[in-house]
Amino acid sequence: MEPILKVRDLIVEYAVREGILQVVSKASLDALEGQITALVGESGCGKTTLIDGIMGTLPPNGYVRGGQVFFKDIDLLRLSERERQKIRWERIAMVFQAAQNSLNPVLRVADHFIETVEAHKRGLSKKEILEKASELLRKARLDPEVVLRSYPHELSGGMKQRVIIALSLILDPEFLILDEPTSALDIYTQSVIIDLLRAIHKEKNLSMLLVTHDLSIVAELAHRAAVMYAGKIIEVTDVNSLFHDPKHPYSRGLIGAIPSLIEDLSHKKPIPGNPPSLLNPPPGCRFHPRCPYATDKCKKEEPPLVKVNGGLVACWLYE
Amino acid sequence: MKESAEMPFIELQNVTKYFERGIMKKIRNYAVIDVSMKIYEGQIIALVGESGCGKTTLGKIIAGIIKPSEGRVLWLGKDIWKLSKKEFKQFRPLIQIVHQDPYASLNPARTVYQILAPVVKKYKNPRSKRELREIIIQYLEYVGLTPPSYFLNKYPHHLSGGMRQRLSIARAIIPSPKFIVADEPVSMIDMSLRLSVLKLMERLNKELGIGFIYISHDVATARYFAGKALLALMYLGRIVEKGPMDVVLRNPLHPYLRAILSASPIPDPKFAGKKRRIELKSAEVSTDILLKGCPFSHRCPFAVKKCFEKNPPFRDFGNGHMVACYLADELPEWVPPWREG
Numbered sequence: 001m002e003p004i005l006k007v008r009d010l011i012v013e014y015a016v017r018e019g020i021l022q023v024v025s026k027a028s029l030d031a032l033e034g035q036i037t038a039l040v041g042e043s044g045c046g047k048t049t050l051i052d053g054i055m056g057t058l059p060p061n062g063y064v065r066g067g068q069v070f071f072k073d074i075d076l077l078r079l080s081e082r083e084r085q086k087i088r089w090e091r092i093a094m095v096f097q098a099a100q101n102s103l104n105p106v107l108r109v110a111d112h113f114i115e116t117v118e119a120h121k122r123g124l125s126k127k128e129i130l131e132k133a134s135e136l137l138r139k140a141r142l143d144p145e146v147v148l149r150s151y152p153h154e155l156s157g158g159m160k161q162r163v164i165i166a167l168s169l170i171l172d173p174e175f176l177i178l179d180e181p182t183s184a185l186d187i188y189t190q191s192v193i194i195d196l197l198r199a200i201h202k203e204k205n206l207s208m209l210l211v212t213h214d215l216s217i218v219a220e221l222a223h224r225a226a227v228m229y230a231g232k233i234i235e236v237t238d239v240n241s242l243f244h245d246p247k248h249p250y251s252r253g254l255i256g257a258i259p260s261l262i263e264d265l266s267h268k269k270p271i272p273g274n275p276p277s278l279l280n281p282p283p284g285c286r287f288h289p290r291c292p293y294a295t296d297k298c299k300k301e302e303p304p305l306v307k308v309n310g311g312l313v314a315c316w317l318y319e
Numbered sequence: 320m321k322e323s324a325e326m327p328f329i330e331l332q333n334v335t336k337y338f339e340r341g342i343m344k345k346i347r348n349y350a351v352i353d354v355s356m357k358i359y360e361g362q363i364i365a366l367v368g369e370s371g372c373g374k375t376t377l378g379k380i381i382a383g384i385i386k387p388s389e390g391r392v393l394w395l396g397k398d399i400w401k402l403s404k405k406e407f408k409q410f411r412p413l414i415q416i417v418h419q420d421p422y423a424s425l426n427p428a429r430t431v432y433q434i435l436a437p438v439v440k441k442y443k444n445p446r447s448k449r450e451l452r453e454i455i456i457q458y459l460e461y462v463g464l465t466p467p468s469y470f471l472n473k474y475p476h477h478l479s480g481g482m483r484q485r486l487s488i489a490r491a492i493i494p495s496p497k498f499i500v501a502d503e504p505v506s507m508i509d510m511s512l513r514l515s516v517l518k519l520m521e522r523l524n525k526e527l528g529i530g531f532i533y534i535s536h537d538v539a540t541a542r543y544f545a546g547k548a549l550l551a552l553m554y555l556g557r558i559v560e561k562g563p564m565d566v567v568l569r570n571p572l573h574p575y576l577r578a579i580l581s582a583s584p585i586p587d588p589k590f591a592g593k594k595r596r597i598e599l600k601s602a603e604v605s606t607d608i609l610l611k612g613c614p615f616s617h618r619c620p621f622a623v624k625k626c627f628e629k630n631p632p633f634r635d636f637g638n639g640h641m642v643a644c645y646l647a648d649e650l651p652e653w654v655p656p657w658r659e660g
Binding site: 042043186187188190191192194195198213214215216217219220221222239240243253254255257258259260261262265268269270271272274275 | 369370479480481482509510511512513514515518536537538539540542543546568578579580582583584585586587588589590591592596599655657
């Protein structure tokens, strides 16, 4: 399968009062055509920054320091802001974190669809736009008659999230980036959203990048997963291997630390220690202070991402 | 569970809490409706429910921070809202709260030392500055903020979510409480660290005999922390099912619990897309109906006429398993959705 998105050695930094904060450090990642790829990591590991770097949506004090990002054969980092804006939403759509709050409170849902399409000059009439919006809303199991007329505050969190997902699809993008699409939703609503995303993927074979801290959602939706720790991608593998045969000690620790409803929980345990500060990351492998297998080499030299049984792992154990 | 003959530490008797809004016409928003509950010393109770179900309000009522609109809260048999000033002063520190957001509940302008010092001064009567410092160090060590000397002069923003929650816990245990109301204590903490905070709370229960009201929307972490403890499931202000966690999860009887269990994601790709979710009828809820019928009747796929008319009383299904549902004994046998996959 061809990658639809290729990220190579991406470095993203923020200028902060204390100095330079390198939040993404030479991260490489492929999202394959027609698949759901998950980017999974804990808060502060740099996953949202990585996405912002790719999409050119970094806050003013953030910048891409190095690396390459290809969407199909387009080098995204070399585009002008205008060219990039055209690609955003038209070809790459994005559902932001806490997206429920990204709807404009003074616009009806229908106006969101109309504005979005007109901003991209598709030459559709209002009627055509609303017909298409209705179809998408129906797929999201919302009643377009009611929802299109509603203001955002009249909808529940789960309904707003479904509206946003429908809105992200209005221009028929080729690639959808979802940043924590189910956070802040109730369990039941969460599972409705998961089903919706699964259905969208099945119908159009739409390629997606799912950014999340929640491994259960990765298990539910993704085909492949890239695990991020302290600004680095440390393992890329298919989901089955991630859950049943994780290679990197951090991935192993993470899988062993999530309580579920069904297993015996007596062998579950937390990863010792705490994630490092990115202002002053540890030398060598960034996980070594918490790693039970760390050797002297791990403390000094940084492990490269290398092929191990069909996946990629950055760990000296697999040298 | 303890003998029922023993005096409960806290007892809720038909507690209802509503918030009023509107000027001309008062509209009541019910947060908690007619909850009765006995809480014994050292007990762990997991209070589980979705956002807006009233679990945080109920936690605050138990802690004596919110006064119920109706019903009574008894502490060793005495109504806490009728205590003398002196008695209330005795009662208040016995129940502490650990909040969900350790980023918001700690003063960002104070160091760890400055956060803990006033609490230690108030409750531990240190005779000197040195003793004050020593006591603070002991508590930091106890909650796993080691080496304490490293943490004393740190500000909250220097600490990770897990560390902050440990600090909140240190602050909560200094007054020697009998209970801690832990309101979603790990939901904002990194996954790799969640279990370590839960383990710390487990240790406080075992070593110091501190009981917990563990408030959470997540059955899986509740199961980890309170595996054999009491589960109380809340829906729109009411407790609808309760009993020992393992008993209830083996045979969930309230359609609401079955629905959320069937919707809970399982961290294993082999179940992906294979679970059969129990479909709910969703509808707007009105408080009129809420006060009358079963709170879940509007979404319940099994609801019959009487469910809309009168709130079902608790029925005993053995081993302490209580369910407030007319249909609990008529439901199809529970087959965990993940077993069918």
